[in-house]
Ligand SMILES: O=C(O)CCC(=O)C(=O)O
């Protein structure tokens with residue numbers, strides 16, 4: 094089943110004239126950085142770990158731990174969430190972004206940081222060729238996308254399952270110790286729907302380069318579960334510093350988890366290279382309740398290992414994180 098193989102037409106949200114001004118001739122006004130063509134590795138995607146949840150638990154758990162320690166990024170297949178639901182949400186999101194700008198903004202208000210935003214990402218000067226809806230999951234009743242509730246329940250369940258497998262792989266005594274943090278009622282779930290319009294300006298001469306859709310960063314929460322439509326654009330940093338294009342797979346989820354430095358938090362970005370086709374992605378960022386005290390658990394540390402970070406509450410971390418820019422290391426402030 095394909096969600097909507099015909100949806101190749103441009104859903105233009107920014108006029109070509111604006112784009113010309115912004116990108117080419119007005120360097121001071123919201124200038125969106127161009128991205129050079131990647132030096133290598135841009136095609137493969139072969140290095141991206143795949144976790145098959147239909148495999149026996151021990152195998153799935155080992156594959157998750159290995160991926161978390163190696164790159165911090167993996168693709169999940171056979172997760173049990175019906176493609177029909179994913180496609181329904183995708184179609185609704187596409188219809189939302191096709192609405193007039195004033196309508197979109199009035200749905201949730203201008204992003205600060207939650208709401209409808211375009212081109213500006215966060216409060217600290219980051220820009221990209223993207224429009225988005227960002228909101229706390231606890232407030233979804235106001236979001237005008239009816240399949241969202243069902244999607245959020247399904248992805249939260251999946252996140253819980255993945256974190257139980259992590260706990261098993263780390264030989265933690267309490268299997269739900271991690272999953273509970275992100276599934277309990279007061280947990281800090283944040284959801285982002287990103288829409289990258291095509292960029293008609295990218296005609297000739299870019300040779301595989303493009304326009305920054307979402308600048309280089311690591312994700313801000315404990316774990317992110319991303320799904321996108323069939324359009325390319327997501328890239329992750331490889332070990333040698335080159336960028337690896339992640340081949341789109343609308344049936345799969347892409348996951349990123351973090352710990353005391355034992356699990357990596359992968360650097361990634363989105364590059365817009367298409368002149369005709371838009372790209373849609375949806376990311377559920379999981380975090381614990383505000384009062385949760387964060388410190389590396391004894392179980393994840395090897396003998397004699399020191400804690401790299403001072404203990405902090407999730408609230409303290411979030412307060413500091415909101416002051417950072419996309420590419421900043423948000424944990425630096427808590428380093429010992
Ligand atoms: O749109 C994407 O595929 C990724 C965007 C992203 O990395 C983010 O929203 O944190």
Ligand SMILES: [Fe+2]
Nearest residue numbers: 310311312361
């Ligand atoms: Fe991200």
